Amino acid sequence: MSLQPGLKGEASTTVVHENTAAAVGAGGVEVFATPMMIALMENAAWQAVADFLEEGYVSVGTRVDVRHLAATPIGQRVHATAELVEVDGRRLVFRVEAYDEEKKIGEGIHERFIVHLQRFLERLK
Numbered sequence: 001m002s003l004q005p006g007l008k009g010e011a012s013t014t015v016v017h018e019n020t021a022a023a024v025g026a027g028g029v030e031v032f033a034t035p036m037m038i039a040l041m042e043n044a045a046w047q048a049v050a051d052f053l054e055e056g057y058v059s060v061g062t063r064v065d066v067r068h069l070a071a072t073p074i075g076q077r078v079h080a081t082a083e084l085v086e087v088d089g090r091r092l093v094f095r096v097e098a099y100d101e102e103k104k105i106g107e108g109i110h111e112r113f114i115v116h117l118q119r120f121l122e123r124l125k
Contacts, residue, residue: 041110048083
């Protein structure tokens with residue numbers, strides 16, 4: 001696997017009721033939920049490396065350490081970025097950030113681990 005630091009990925013969404021704190025049971029407020037921001041960051045990290053993995057391999061999230069810096073109301077677009085900053089064998093470390101239409105709303109570190117998909121699924125049985 002030829003993964004090198006510097007690979008980047010992105011993901012975006014629009015804040016709707018279904019991805020608010022009220023809808024996911026994380027505070028009851030109609031703003032972009034922290035778990036949904038984390039999912040968007042994870043998606044950006046996955047996008048950064050998915051096309052570079054050998055056939056039959058995927059990356060799975062193993063650690064998230066982020067801060068949710070600001071609230072985003074319904075109707076705004078949210079954009080997450082991820083940059084691969086460290087490759088340690090099968091362990092990948094990303095710097096992740098999220099922005100709404102006006103400001104940075106989140107930042108942190110996300111780790112993923114490269115696994116062979118079939119073996120991973122067999123262990124779940």
